[in-house]
Amino acid sequence: MNNMSPATKAATLHDVAKAAGVSLITASRALSNPGVVSEKTIAKVREAVDATGYIPNLLAGGLKSKRSLMVAGIVPALAVSQFLPTVQTLTGELAAAGYQLILGQTNYDADVEEQVLNTMIGRQPDGIVVTGLVQSQKARDRLRQSRIPVVETWDLSERPIDMLVGFSHIKVGGALGGYFLGKGWKHIGIASGDDHRARMRRDGFETTLGRKVPTALVPAPSSLELGRKALGELLEMDPKLQAVCCSSDQLAQGVLVEALARGLRVPQDLAICGFGNADFSAHTVPSISTVHVDGPEIGRLAARLIIDRCRGEAVSQPIVDVGFRLIERQTT
Amino acid sequence: MNNMSPATKAATLHDVAKAAGVSLITASRALSNPGVVSEKTIAKVREAVDATGYIPNLLAGGLKSKRSLMVAGIVPALAVSQFLPTVQTLTGELAAAGYQLILGQTNYDADVEEQVLNTMIGRQPDGIVVTGLVQSQKARDRLRQSRIPVVETWDLSERPIDMLVGFSHIKVGGALGGYFLGKGWKHIGIASGDDHRARMRRDGFETTLGRKVPTALVPAPSSLELGRKALGELLEMDPKLQAVCCSSDQLAQGVLVEALARGLRVPQDLAICGFGNADFSAHTVPSISTVHVDGPEIGRLAARLIIDRCRGEAVSQPIVDVGFRLIERQTT
DNA sequence: CTGTTAGCGCATTCAT
DNA sequence: ATGAATGCGCTAACAG
Numbered sequence: 001m002n003n004m005s006p007a008t009k010a011a012t013l014h015d016v017a018k019a020a021g022v023s024l025i026t027a028s029r030a031l032s033n034p035g036v037v038s039e040k041t042i043a044k045v046r047e048a049v050d051a052t053g054y055i056p057n058l059l060a061g062g063l064k065s066k067r068s069l070m071v072a073g074i075v076p077a078l079a080v081s082q083f084l085p086t087v088q089t090l091t092g093e094l095a096a097a098g099y100q101l102i103l104g105q106t107n108y109d110a111d112v113e114e115q116v117l118n119t120m121i122g123r124q125p126d127g128i129v130v131t132g133l134v135q136s137q138k139a140r141d142r143l144r145q146s147r148i149p150v151v152e153t154w155d156l157s158e159r160p161i162d163m164l165v166g167f168s169h170i171k172v173g174g175a176l177g178g179y180f181l182g183k184g185w186k187h188i189g190i191a192s193g194d195d196h197r198a199r200m201r202r203d204g205f206e207t208t209l210g211r212k213v214p215t216a217l218v219p220a221p222s223s224l225e226l227g228r229k230a231l232g233e234l235l236e237m238d239p240k241l242q243a244v245c246c247s248s249d250q251l252a253q254g255v256l257v258e259a260l261a262r263g264l265r266v267p268q269d270l271a272i273c274g275f276g277n278a279d280f281s282a283h284t285v286p287s288i289s290t291v292h293v294d295g296p297e298i299g300r301l302a303a304r305l306i307i308d309r310c311r312g313e314a315v316s317q318p319i320v321d322v323g324f325r326l327i328e329r330q331t332t
Numbered sequence: 333m334n335n336m337s338p339a340t341k342a343a344t345l346h347d348v349a350k351a352a353g354v355s356l357i358t359a360s361r362a363l364s365n366p367g368v369v370s371e372k373t374i375a376k377v378r379e380a381v382d383a384t385g386y387i388p389n390l391l392a393g394g395l396k397s398k399r400s401l402m403v404a405g406i407v408p409a410l411a412v413s414q415f416l417p418t419v420q421t422l423t424g425e426l427a428a429a430g431y432q433l434i435l436g437q438t439n440y441d442a443d444v445e446e447q448v449l450n451t452m453i454g455r456q457p458d459g460i461v462v463t464g465l466v467q468s469q470k471a472r473d474r475l476r477q478s479r480i481p482v483v484e485t486w487d488l489s490e491r492p493i494d495m496l497v498g499f500s501h502i503k504v505g506g507a508l509g510g511y512f513l514g515k516g517w518k519h520i521g522i523a524s525g526d527d528h529r530a531r532m533r534r535d536g537f538e539t540t541l542g543r544k545v546p547t548a549l550v551p552a553p554s555s556l557e558l559g560r561k562a563l564g565e566l567l568e569m570d571p572k573l574q575a576v577c578c579s580s581d582q583l584a585q586g587v588l589v590e591a592l593a594r595g596l597r598v599p600q601d602l603a604i605c606g607f608g609n610a611d612f613s614a615h616t617v618p619s620i621s622t623v624h625v626d627g628p629e630i631g632r633l634a635a636r637l638i639i640d641r642c643r644g645e646a647v648s649q650p651i652v653d654v655g656f657r658l659i660e661r662q663t664t
Numbered sequence: 665c666t667g668t669t670a671g672c673g674c675a676t677t678c679a680t
Numbered sequence: 681a682t683g684a685a686t687g688c689g690c691t692a693a694c695a696g
Binding site: 344345346356357360361364388389390391392393394395396397 | 688689690691692
């Protein structure tokens with residue numbers, strides 16, 4: 001290895017070429033397109049790279065080649081655990097293909113979202129992955145105009161900006177409504193975050209039940225604490241409460257804890273259902289019934305779509321419905 | 333607003349300048365350094381920006397100005413909930429200052445970490461924030477040589493690569509050990525992840541107790557499920573188990589659930605202590621004793637250090653110990 | 665206050 | 681298989 005003074009300027013491809021005794025472009029090709037360069041030259045260049053400690057400047061490469069090898073990922077807030085498996089898988093799959101993820105947070109605010117997306121476009125990402133549908137129409141137009149591959153996720157729409165991997169929250173709500181109907185519960189409550197997707201599930205739920213349902217709304221991010229509070233509110237609205245439908249497993253766990261603390265038997269006195277199939281839900285006592293969504297798969301597919309598009313391959317199915325699955329456990 | 337055909341090439345600063353009837357550089361200054369440009373010119377340029385739908389190419393700007401306005405953030409895995417508040421705050425604070433975060437995941441693997449850091453350096457970030465200390469010596473050397481501001485976090489070291497915001501895991505373990513000693517518990521067990529920092533806390537714990545402690549090791553990421561399993565293992569090792577020290581609140585919650593499921597009274601039959609002060613820990617029944625670490629503050633300080641350094645301001649305190657705090661709740 | 669010139673580091677033409 | 685020239689889009693330096 002080398003032993004350059006720490007103040008030395010970073011080596012450029014120019015330095016590598018000089019050290020290897022070849023031209024700039026040959027060094028470039030040896031590294032990024034070795035197929036067209038002789039073995040011997042490649043070896044020399046490799047050696048020069050080690051000697052100089054060269055690290056390619058991806059900014060410069062991206063500027064010229066129009067491929068930044070970056071993908072923007074937009075979430076409402078990182079701590080929304082709902083999306084974590086998706087973002088984690090997305091990041092990993094992209095990294096495996098040589099892409100890095102730039103993170104943006106919208107705080108559930110359409111104006112911030114628009115702002116963030118603008119900045120992201122300026123970074124010339126090779127793709128943009130958004131959790132949820134992009135709210136602002138201005139941002140949608142701009143994204144479409146930018147010709148950057150876009151994947152909206154965790155929701156369904158007839159007219160995505162470009163591509164989409166998600167599922168129908170209306171249908172989730174409907175399925176839950178049907179399940180609650182089948183159980184014959186009359187005194188039902190909802191504990192729900194007040195974000196867009198939770199509202200849609202609630203709409204689907206109430207539509208299937210054919211009536212409005214008493215609801216405790218909680219701010220994001222939902223948590224065990226808020227679930228406990230929500231149950232308190234719901235019991236005040238309806239002391240005969242038999243079952244609660246929650247917009248997340250965190251809330252459901254809170255409702256469960258509060259119910260047990262109040263001496264209610266679950267599910268005999270109070271049934272509880274969550275959403276998201278969090279890692280803990282199968283292992284609480286009693287275990288939490290919920291709706292499973294394959295978060296990692298959403299991330300994987302989103303990465304696949306972006307990468308295929310970047311490679312110029314035709315994307316045969318730009319809208320993927322990954323569906324969902326009711327999981328019946330002990331709380332119902 | 334405009335109504336360009338969607339196939340139109342993206343507007344460049346050149347187009348804006350032409351539309352505004354000024355030179356390229358004036359347009360540039362009107363946008364990035366308005367102080368030195370007349371009101372009238374700025375207005376004209378602003379208008380031209382709207383008309384053309386111009387979005388600055390930050391790749392090009394960064395190449396020339398040597399300020400990419402990007403910061404690399406490295407985590408073992410995004411789903412390690414321990415770090416989420418830090419990363420979320422970091423991302424937010426950086427965004428507020430005009431910087432975006434590029435995410436990298438190491439999967440607790442030193443080779444992957446080295447690889448990821450190399451790629452990151454190639455993106456010319458204005459700063460790098462790492463959770464934990466960088467393991468690979470090669471990577472440390474390279475980072476130092478790169479002259480990029482680096483903040484290591486969530487740990488303490490006499491010789492960080494550059495800057496550091498964290499606390500001593502040895503001391504956390506020591507404090508927990510002292511607390512357990514004070515309680516007079518004899519039959520003690522540890523449920524611990526097998527990552528570097530958890531090991532250090534365990535070392536500190538055992539050192540203070542003056543003996544080895546039966547340990548159930550669990551793989552990352554720790555979870556409620558693994559906590560339940562761990563208690564099973566610990567009870568097999570020592571049926572008289574009185575107290576368990578866990579490396580995360582997720583594990584602690586699992587131990588709690590399993591203990592209650594086995595009919596043990598907590599804390600009378602079994603005391604439990606966690607680490608991290610997760611959002612749920614204060615609200616379980618019984619609530620979980622734990623060690624509080626200010627994750628958001630770590631993110632905020634890391635952002636501050638990077639930003640100050642980028643602005644050329646002297647950083648008076650490159651090593652910040654944010655400390656920790658034992659929180660005694662009902663499980664002890 | 666505004667403009668001209670130059671070049672960041674690399675990859676895509678073309679040529680040899 | 682290798683090389684020379686050109687420019688990606690922007691901003692830092694210097695002029696005026």
